[in-house]
Amino acid sequence: MDDQLKDLQEQLATDRKLWNELQNQLRCETDPRRQLKFTNDIQQINQRIIDHQNEIEKIDQKLKILKTKQTQSENSISRVNPSQLETDDLKTVPNYDNINNKESRKQKIGIRRHLKKILIFIGCIMIGLLLVISIYPLIVNSPTICPNGKENININLPISNFLSCGEKSLISGSILNDKSKGIEAYRNNDYPTAIEFFEKARNKEPNDPETLIYLNNAKIEKYKTQAYTIAVVVPINTNLYTSLQILRGVAQAQEELLSKQQDQPKIGLKVLIADDANDVNRAMGIAKILVLQKHILAVIGHYASDLTLKTRDIYENGQLVSVSPGSSATELPRPNDHFFFRTIPSLKMNTIAVARYLENHKYFKVAVYYNPSSDFSRSFWTELNNNFSAFKIDIINDREDIDFHLSNPFFKPSKAIKKANAKGVKAFVLIPDGGTTNYSIRNAFKLIKASPNDFVMVGANPLFTDDTLLLGEDVVARLVVTTPWIQTTVSQSNFAKKAEELWRGREISPWAVTAYDASEVLIQSLFINIKDKPTRLNLRDNLADPKFEAKGADETNLIKFENGNRKKKKVELAKVVKSKCSEFGYSFVPEEYQEQQIKQLESSCN
Structure with a gap:
C-alpha cells in the first residue's frame, strides 16, 4: 500500500507540473483554436488530479486505521x-x-x-x-465540513471530499506552495499562520477566489467573529470558468462585509464551497448533507437548472433557503416552493429577447438545436415555441429530429445545416445545456464553426463563456447570446470598481454579478433586516416579504422578488467583437453597440 501511495503521489506531482506548464502556454498562445485545445487538455488533467487526490486520501485513511489497529492490539496483548x-x-x-x-x-x-x-x-x-x-x-477522524464542526452531523465520507471551508482546495492543479501551507494551517486550526500564507498566495495569484474565501474564513475564526454560515455550490470539476465567476461574486460580497469594519471584524459571513460537478447524483448528495447542518442558513446554487430541479425538494423539505445565480428554467419555482429564490431572470424573458432580435433582423424561419434530455434546454425550447407564434416566427425542424439534438454523440453539423438550408433557413437558435452532459456545448461549437458565413446564430446563456471567445472570427458578427447582464451595464458602479481592484482587471461575467447579488440578498437579510437571531425560517420570511429589497451590483435597480422570481424586466443580448482589452483578443459587448461605442470601450482600457 505504501508503494501504491508513493506512485500516486508521483503521478499527482507530474500532473500538477504539466497543468502549470499548459497554463503558461495558454497565457502566451494567441491562436484561438490552440487556446481551445489547451483548455480541453487542462480540464482533462484537472480530472486526473482530482482522481489522484481522492485515491491518496483513501489510502491515507486506510493506513491510519491499520496503524491504529496495530498499536492498540500490541498494547492490549501486552497487558x-x-x-x-x-x-x-x-x-x-x-x-x-x-x-x-x-x-x-x-x-x-x-x-x-x-x-x-x-x-x-x-x-x-x-x-x-x-x-x-x-x-x-x-x-x-471523520471529516467535518468546517472547523469547529461539532454541529456537523451525518457527514458522508465520499461527499465530504467535495466540500471545504479551507481544509482542502477544490480547484485542482491551482495550488501554489503558499496556498497549500495556508490550507494545512487552516486544517490544523492554526488560523494566524493560515492568514499569513493565504495572503501571500493572494499576492501571487489574485484571480483565485477560493483563496480569498479561505482567507476571510480564517480571519473569522481567528477573531472569533460573530458569523453566519452559507454554502455556495458550483460545478468546479466540469465548468471551471462559470464556477470561478460565481465564486468571485460571492468572495467579493464576503470581502466587502469584512473590509467595512476595523482590523478585528465583529460580524462576518463564513462560506462553505461545494463542487457538484454538474452531476445530479453528487448534487443531491451535497444537498442532503447541507440541510442536516443546522448552522448553514442558506445555499447559493445550483448553477444548472437541471440540478436545481432535482435538488429543490431536498432544500424545501429541509427548510433551507437556496438562491440560484444561474437556474432560469420556467419550471422554477413551483407555486408551493417557499425556499427557492433566484437572482437571474426567468427563461420567458430570455426567449422574448431572442424573438425580438430575430424579428428586428427579418428572420422568420429558424432551426432550433437543443438537448432533449436537459430540463433547461427543453424548457427554453417550449418557451421559444410559445413566444414565436406572437412574432410570426416558424421553427422548421421537429423537436424529435435527432439531427438537431446537440446531445447526440454522433451529431453531424454538415447534415443539420443541409437540412435547415433546404428549407430556406438562415438563422439558428442554439440551446445547449449548462454543462450537465458531455456533448451539448461541444456540438454547439462544432455547428458554429461549420456554419456558412451568411448564417446568423442566437445562443442561450450557457454560451456566454471564455470558450466562445476562443472561437474568434467564427463568432464575430455572427453570434448573439442571451445574458442577464453585460459588463458595460455595471461598469460605473461601486461593484465594478471593487471587482477591478480585487481581481486585477479580470473581466466581469454575468455569473459574478448574479452570484454577488445572491450574496448581498443574504447578507442584507442576515445582518440588517432580521433583528432577532437569524434562522432558516425567518430568513425565508424576510426574502419572501413583498417589501423586501436589496442593493446589488446594479445600483440603479434594487433586487426584489415575486414568488421567488427576481423582478427584472430586461434580458441583455451580447455579441462578440475584436478587443485589445481582453486577454482572449475578443470580448462580449451589448448587441446594440455600434462601431463608435465599441471604439470608446477600447479606448477606456488603454
Whole structure:
C-alpha cells in the first residue's frame, strides 16, 4: 500500500507540473483554436488530479486505521498474560493425591471446562477491542465540513471530499506552495499562520477566489467573529470558468462585509464551497448533507437548472433557503416552493429577447438545436415555441429530429445545416445545456464553426463563456447570446470598481454579478433586516416579504422578488467583437453597440 501511495503521489506531482506548464502556454498562445485545445487538455488533467487526490486520501485513511489497529492490539496483548491467568487459576485447584481416580477424572474435566470458558471470555474481549479500534478512527477522524464542526452531523465520507471551508482546495492543479501551507494551517486550526500564507498566495495569484474565501474564513475564526454560515455550490470539476465567476461574486460580497469594519471584524459571513460537478447524483448528495447542518442558513446554487430541479425538494423539505445565480428554467419555482429564490431572470424573458432580435433582423424561419434530455434546454425550447407564434416566427425542424439534438454523440453539423438550408433557413437558435452532459456545448461549437458565413446564430446563456471567445472570427458578427447582464451595464458602479481592484482587471461575467447579488440578498437579510437571531425560517420570511429589497451590483435597480422570481424586466443580448482589452483578443459587448461605442470601450482600457 505504501508503494501504491508513493506512485500516486508521483503521478499527482507530474500532473500538477504539466497543468502549470499548459497554463503558461495558454497565457502566451494567441491562436484561438490552440487556446481551445489547451483548455480541453487542462480540464482533462484537472480530472486526473482530482482522481489522484481522492485515491491518496483513501489510502491515507486506510493506513491510519491499520496503524491504529496495530498499536492498540500490541498494547492490549501486552497487558494480558495468558500464562499468568492459567497459573492463577490453577492455584485454586485442590491436591488430588488422596482422591480416588474417578473423582480425579471428574475434577480434571471441570477444570478444563472452566479454563475453556475463561479463554472464550478473553477471546470475546479481544474481538470487541479490535472492533472498537476499527471504528474509533472513523469516528475521530471523520471529516467535518468546517472547523469547529461539532454541529456537523451525518457527514458522508465520499461527499465530504467535495466540500471545504479551507481544509482542502477544490480547484485542482491551482495550488501554489503558499496556498497549500495556508490550507494545512487552516486544517490544523492554526488560523494566524493560515492568514499569513493565504495572503501571500493572494499576492501571487489574485484571480483565485477560493483563496480569498479561505482567507476571510480564517480571519473569522481567528477573531472569533460573530458569523453566519452559507454554502455556495458550483460545478468546479466540469465548468471551471462559470464556477470561478460565481465564486468571485460571492468572495467579493464576503470581502466587502469584512473590509467595512476595523482590523478585528465583529460580524462576518463564513462560506462553505461545494463542487457538484454538474452531476445530479453528487448534487443531491451535497444537498442532503447541507440541510442536516443546522448552522448553514442558506445555499447559493445550483448553477444548472437541471440540478436545481432535482435538488429543490431536498432544500424545501429541509427548510433551507437556496438562491440560484444561474437556474432560469420556467419550471422554477413551483407555486408551493417557499425556499427557492433566484437572482437571474426567468427563461420567458430570455426567449422574448431572442424573438425580438430575430424579428428586428427579418428572420422568420429558424432551426432550433437543443438537448432533449436537459430540463433547461427543453424548457427554453417550449418557451421559444410559445413566444414565436406572437412574432410570426416558424421553427422548421421537429423537436424529435435527432439531427438537431446537440446531445447526440454522433451529431453531424454538415447534415443539420443541409437540412435547415433546404428549407430556406438562415438563422439558428442554439440551446445547449449548462454543462450537465458531455456533448451539448461541444456540438454547439462544432455547428458554429461549420456554419456558412451568411448564417446568423442566437445562443442561450450557457454560451456566454471564455470558450466562445476562443472561437474568434467564427463568432464575430455572427453570434448573439442571451445574458442577464453585460459588463458595460455595471461598469460605473461601486461593484465594478471593487471587482477591478480585487481581481486585477479580470473581466466581469454575468455569473459574478448574479452570484454577488445572491450574496448581498443574504447578507442584507442576515445582518440588517432580521433583528432577532437569524434562522432558516425567518430568513425565508424576510426574502419572501413583498417589501423586501436589496442593493446589488446594479445600483440603479434594487433586487426584489415575486414568488421567488427576481423582478427584472430586461434580458441583455451580447455579441462578440475584436478587443485589445481582453486577454482572449475578443470580448462580449451589448448587441446594440455600434462601431463608435465599441471604439470608446477600447479606448477606456488603454
